[in-house]
Amino acid sequence: MNRPSPLPIARTADALRETVRGWRRQGLTVSFVPTMGALHEGHLTLVREAGRRADRVVASVFVNPTQFAAHEDLGTYPRREAEDAELLAAAGCQLLFVPTVEEMYPDGFTTSVSVGGPSQGLETDFRPHFFGGVAVVVAKLLNQVQADVAVFGEKDYQQLLVVRRLARDLDIPTEIVGSPTERDGHGLALSSRNAYLSDDDLARARRLNGVLAEAAVKAADRRPLAAVERAAYAELLKAGFERVDYVAVRRAEDLAVFANGVMDAPARILAAAWLGKTRLIDNMAV
Amino acid sequence: MNRPSPLPIARTADALRETVRGWRRQGLTVSFVPTMGALHEGHLTLVREAGRRADRVVASVFVNPTQFAAHEDLGTYPRREAEDAELLAAAGCQLLFVPTVEEMYPDGFTTSVSVGGPSQGLETDFRPHFFGGVAVVVAKLLNQVQADVAVFGEKDYQQLLVVRRLARDLDIPTEIVGSPTERDGHGLALSSRNAYLSDDDLARARRLNGVLAEAAVKAADRRPLAAVERAAYAELLKAGFERVDYVAVRRAEDLAVFANGVMDAPARILAAAWLGKTRLIDNMAV
Missing domain, CATH: 3.30.1300.10 (Pantoate-beta-alanine ligase, C-terminal domain)
Structure with missing residues (x-):
C-alpha cells in the first residue's frame, strides 16, 4: 500500500522554484540541505541546523552519477525515498526535491567545473573525478534552490571546503555552513x-x-x-x-x-x- | 573638473546586491547587460532591449583579464568610464557595476569552468583560453546581479551560445537573450x-x-x-x-x-x- 508522502516532493527544478518563489513572496527565508538520500541521524542534524537558520527548509535527494567512477557503488548506493521523506518531515523539512538524472543532465549537457585549491590531493588522489562531479551538481542545486543558507556536513570536510570555495568564486548567493559530524556511541562517524x-x-x-x-x-x-x-x-x-x-x-x-x-x-x-x-x-x- | 556621474556606480558586488535587493523589495524586475566598456551604439541597443524587458537595467563594465591571452590587447583595450556612464544613462540604464580585478578575482581564486559543446572550435581554435575566461566571468556576473534577463549581442554569436549553455547547464536563473548586431551604414558590425x-x-x-x-x-x-x-x-x-x-x-x-x-x-x-x-x-x- 502506498502511503501519502509526509511532505511535498518537487521532481523538477520548475516545481521547486515555484514553491520557493511563493515563500519569498511571503518574505520567508529559505535554507537547503543537499543529500544523496539513505538518511541517518547525521543528515537530520543538518536539517535541524537548517531549520534554525531559516523559516523554510528544502532538502534534496539526488544520487549524482557524475561523482561516482565506473567501479564505484552508484548502482548499489541505498535508495529509500519514502523513509527519507518521513525522516525529513519529522526533522522540520518543508519541501523535498528529488530530480531525475534526466532533469539534472538533459541531452546536450556539456559544462564542467574545476574548483582547484582545496579540491587538490586527498580524496582527489583516489577519486580523481569526484570533486568535478560534486562541483557541477552543487552549483546546479544551489542555483535551483536559491536558498539563503545551505548546510553541509563536516563529515565530508574536503567537500565542505570545495563547496565553500565554489560558492565564493562563482558568487553563488547562498551562505555555506558546515555542521559537526554526528557519531555513534563508539565515535564512528555516521555514514x-x-x-x-x-x-x-x-x-x-x-x-x-x-x-x-x-x-x-x-x-x-x-x-x-x-x-x-x-x-x-x-x-x-x-x-x-x-x-x-x-x-x-x-x-x-x-x-x-x-x-x-x-x-x-x-x-x-x-x-x-x-x-x-x-x-x-x-x-x-x- | 570632475563631472558627477550621471548614474549610480557600484564598485563591489555587495553594493550592487544592495541596490538590486531594494528594487526587488519594490517588486521591480531587473535586466542586465555585461560589457567591457568603450561603449558604442551596439551596446546601447542591448541596453535599450534590456529596458524593454524589465523595470530596471544594470550594466557592467569589466575588462576581464582572464579572457585575454598574454599577447592580446588587454593593456590597450579602450577604457573611458565617464563617457560610458553618460551613454548608459541616456540609453535607460539605472545602475553601472564597475568591479575591480581584485573584487572579481581575490587571492585564492581557483575555480574554472569549461562549457564544452558550442565553445569547441572557431574562436577556441585561435583563442584557446577565451571561453574559459568568459564562462567564469559571466557565471560570476550573472550570480552577482541576479537579473531576470541578461542581454548579449549576436555580434559575438559563439559567445552567446556558450553563455546560453552555461546558464542552462548550471541552472543560473537568468534568461539569456540575444540581440541582433548593429552595423554602420556600410554594414560593418560595430565593435x-x-x-x-x-x-x-x-x-x-x-x-x-x-x-x-x-x-x-x-x-x-x-x-x-x-x-x-x-x-x-x-x-x-x-x-x-x-x-x-x-x-x-x-x-x-x-x-x-x-x-x-x-x-x-x-x-x-x-x-x-x-x-x-x-x-x-x-x-x-x-
Whole structure:
C-alpha cells in the first residue's frame, strides 16, 4: 500500500522554484540541505541546523552519477525515498526535491567545473573525478534552490571546503555552513555506507576515530607530521583496515600541506580507509 | 573638473546586491547587460532591449583579464568610464557595476569552468583560453546581479551560445537573450576594436559583411560548404584582410559542423579576420 508522502516532493527544478518563489513572496527565508538520500541521524542534524537558520527548509535527494567512477557503488548506493521523506518531515523539512538524472543532465549537457585549491590531493588522489562531479551538481542545486543558507556536513570536510570555495568564486548567493559530524556511541562517524558493514567490520570501523584522535594529540604536540601520519597509517592496518588511502594532517583553512612538516596553524586530520568493499572517511579538528 | 556621474556606480558586488535587493523589495524586475566598456551604439541597443524587458537595467563594465591571452590587447583595450556612464544613462540604464580585478578575482581564486559543446572550435581554435575566461566571468556576473534577463549581442554569436549553455547547464536563473548586431551604414558590425582601424583599414573592414552575405546565399542554395567557405576565404584575402582565422557555415543551434557537407538545418556563417594588429569577427544568419 502506498502511503501519502509526509511532505511535498518537487521532481523538477520548475516545481521547486515555484514553491520557493511563493515563500519569498511571503518574505520567508529559505535554507537547503543537499543529500544523496539513505538518511541517518547525521543528515537530520543538518536539517535541524537548517531549520534554525531559516523559516523554510528544502532538502534534496539526488544520487549524482557524475561523482561516482565506473567501479564505484552508484548502482548499489541505498535508495529509500519514502523513509527519507518521513525522516525529513519529522526533522522540520518543508519541501523535498528529488530530480531525475534526466532533469539534472538533459541531452546536450556539456559544462564542467574545476574548483582547484582545496579540491587538490586527498580524496582527489583516489577519486580523481569526484570533486568535478560534486562541483557541477552543487552549483546546479544551489542555483535551483536559491536558498539563503545551505548546510553541509563536516563529515565530508574536503567537500565542505570545495563547496565553500565554489560558492565564493562563482558568487553563488547562498551562505555555506558546515555542521559537526554526528557519531555513534563508539565515535564512528555516521555514514550511509556504514549500512554495508558486517558486525565484525563495524567493530573495526569504530577504531578509525580513535586512531585519528590519538594522532591529532601528537600533531598538536608539534611532533613531525610525517611520523605522526605514518604511525596512524600503521595503527589503522593493525586495527583491521585492509587498505588505507590516506591519513593526513593539513591546514584546516584550505587543506594545504604544512611546509615545515609540523603543525603551525589550525589543522584538520583526515583519513580514508577500506573494510572489504566499503570505503570509510573521517576527519576531526586537531 | 570632475563631472558627477550621471548614474549610480557600484564598485563591489555587495553594493550592487544592495541596490538590486531594494528594487526587488519594490517588486521591480531587473535586466542586465555585461560589457567591457568603450561603449558604442551596439551596446546601447542591448541596453535599450534590456529596458524593454524589465523595470530596471544594470550594466557592467569589466575588462576581464582572464579572457585575454598574454599577447592580446588587454593593456590597450579602450577604457573611458565617464563617457560610458553618460551613454548608459541616456540609453535607460539605472545602475553601472564597475568591479575591480581584485573584487572579481581575490587571492585564492581557483575555480574554472569549461562549457564544452558550442565553445569547441572557431574562436577556441585561435583563442584557446577565451571561453574559459568568459564562462567564469559571466557565471560570476550573472550570480552577482541576479537579473531576470541578461542581454548579449549576436555580434559575438559563439559567445552567446556558450553563455546560453552555461546558464542552462548550471541552472543560473537568468534568461539569456540575444540581440541582433548593429552595423554602420556600410554594414560593418560595430565593435570597440573598430577604433583601432585606420581609414584605409576601415574601407577594407567594410567588405567583411558583404563577403559573408554572398557566401550565405550560396550556402542556402545547398552548394558544398567546403567550396563556399574556401571561396569566402579567398575573397577576404582579396578584399585586403591580411589573415583569415576562419570562415565557417555551422548549424545555428549549436555550431555543429554539417556532417553531410551541405546545409540541411538553419545555419550561421561566422568569420574572424585580421587587418594589421586588429582582429575583427562577424556572423549572420544563413
